[in-house]
Amino acid sequence: MNAARYHRRQILGLGLGALAGCAVNPVTGERQLMLIDRGSEINLDREQSPHQFSADFGRVQEPALNDYINRVGMELARISDRPDMPYSFRAVNASHLNAYAFPGGSIAVTRGMLLELDNEAELAALLGHEIVHVAARHTAQRMTQQSLSSLVLTGVGQVVARQNPDYAALARDLGGLAQGALLARYSREDERQSDRLGLEYMVEAGHNPEGMVGLMEILRGQRQNQPGLVQQMFSTHPMGEQRYRTAVAAVRQYSESVRSRARHRERFREATASVRALRPAIEKLQAAHAALAAEKTGAAQTLAREAVRRAPDDYTAQVVLGTTLLAREQLQPALNRFRTAMELYPDEPRAHHLAGATLLQMDQPGAALERFRRYQKLLPGNPAMTFMTGYCHERLGNRQPAAEHYYQYLQSVQQGPQAQHARRRLVAWGVIQQG
Ligand SMILES: [Zn+2]
Numbered sequence: 001m002n003a004a005r006y007h008r009r010q011i012l013g014l015g016l017g018a019l020a021g022c023a024v025n026p027v028t029g030e031r032q033l034m035l036i037d038r039g040s041e042i043n044l045d046r047e048q049s050p051h052q053f054s055a056d057f058g059r060v061q062e063p064a065l066n067d068y069i070n071r072v073g074m075e076l077a078r079i080s081d082r083p084d085m086p087y088s089f090r091a092v093n094a095s096h097l098n099a100y101a102f103p104g105g106s107i108a109v110t111r112g113m114l115l116e117l118d119n120e121a122e123l124a125a126l127l128g129h130e131i132v133h134v135a136a137r138h139t140a141q142r143m144t145q146q147s148l149s150s151l152v153l154t155g156v157g158q159v160v161a162r163q164n165p166d167y168a169a170l171a172r173d174l175g176g177l178a179q180g181a182l183l184a185r186y187s188r189e190d191e192r193q194s195d196r197l198g199l200e201y202m203v204e205a206g207h208n209p210e211g212m213v214g215l216m217e218i219l220r221g222q223r224q225n226q227p228g229l230v231q232q233m234f235s236t237h238p239m240g241e242q243r244y245r246t247a248v249a250a251v252r253q254y255s256e257s258v259r260s261r262a263r264h265r266e267r268f269r270e271a272t273a274s275v276r277a278l279r280p281a282i283e284k285l286q287a288a289h290a291a292l293a294a295e296k297t298g299a300a301q302t303l304a305r306e307a308v309r310r311a312p313d314d315y316t317a318q319v320v321l322g323t324t325l326l327a328r329e330q331l332q333p334a335l336n337r338f339r340t341a342m343e344l345y346p347d348e349p350r351a352h353h354l355a356g357a358t359l360l361q362m363d364q365p366g367a368a369l370e371r372f373r374r375y376q377k378l379l380p381g382n383p384a385m386t387f388m389t390g391y392c393h394e395r396l397g398n399r400q401p402a403a404e405h406y407y408q409y410l411q412s413v414q415q416g417p418q419a420q421h422a423r424r425r426l427v428a429w430g431v432i433q434q435g
Pocket residue numbers: 129133186190191194236237238
């Protein structure tokens with residue numbers, strides 16, 4: 001590098017650095033413009049990842065399974081190019097196929113994905129890939145400071161803002177298919193880098209690189225056979241034939257001895273046995289979600305009921321059945337399902353939210369308010385709950401707290417049916433001027 005160019009870079013680096021953080025990429029060693037620094041990556045992760053985990057029906061309630069996934073993940077994270085991030089790994093209860101990473105290192109894999117994996121080497125390939133998204137700061141590059149308003153569950157707004165709420169749309173939103181708003185969308189180049197480096201990490205950690213081929217075959221097969229199930233995974237991790245071929249070619253470069261390492265199938269199957277035991281129920285839930293997405297609420301309800309019959313103690317199955325009941329305006333049966341779900345998994349906030357929305361429909365704003373308060377205790381930081389709290393107060397005739405919550409809501413969300421409603425009330429009550 002010549003002196004002038006170096007000087008220019010220094011100036012550029014310093015100048016931009018003061019504004020936006022020009023950082024050295026831990027993977028490439030190149031300086032690059034980062035809109036958010038390490039501290040912000042970690043903060044963003046802490047703020048947002050719990051909302052995504054809840055949208056995925058919470059982490060699985062089996063500590064041994066989470067511990068296993070965390071152990072496999074941490075072995076890879078430690079040898080990554082950015083080992084000093086606060087990585088953590090868990091399984092979440094969603095039925096579709098996905099795995100994702102938040103910029104501070106919070107990484108999750110769904111039950112639907114675990115069902116497809118055959119051995120620990122494939123799990124390592126998946127987690128290694130996600131770790132690179134953190135280590136190479138892909139997420140930080142893609143993620144703008146997305147406000148939590150994108151998380152606002154619009155379905156609840158429809159309940160409030162419309163005379164005749166669109167229950168099918170409500171159920172679709174609350175059913176989890178509108179999730180993923182908080183996840184970064186990676187470029188194909190990001191994916192290529194994650195595949196390549198993830199493979200290096202897993203081999204260095206002692207895994208058999210053939211696990212990467214297994215993973216790629218799962219993704220390719222799913223994409224061809226059941227595109228709906230993995231839609232989200234491919235919107236966040238684009239997959240193409242070229243990506244598959246590149247990854248397979250990279251694996252073939254390793255020696256015969258490396259490629260004949262153990263894949264730890266037994267260990268993996270033992271750790272994930274509880275998920276496989278639920279396969280019949282999870283497959284019904286996958287079909288129920290597809291039916292909800294197509295607005296076939298009757299079929300969705302039948303499928304969800306079959307899932308509950310197969311797994312009556314499964315939180316996710318109860319929530320999905322409740323959602324399909326809500327979609328068909330069967331309010332009391334829906335509420336019963338959400339109550340069962342709350343008993344099965346008291347700390348998971350989503351059932352509280354759904355119960356609150358249902359109670360509002362049943363003209364019970366006082367009981368609804370309790371549910372929304374509980375939600376906010378369990379998972380603070382969702383503006384939708386601020387709105388719903390205000391709305392319950394309004395329905396109860398408590399104008400002062402209603403106004404306070406609406407005002408607070410408008411500080412974080414300015415658009416959409418809820419914001420319109422809040423603004424109209426505040427103007428009508430003389431709290432703010434018509435603007
Ligand atoms: Zn990816």
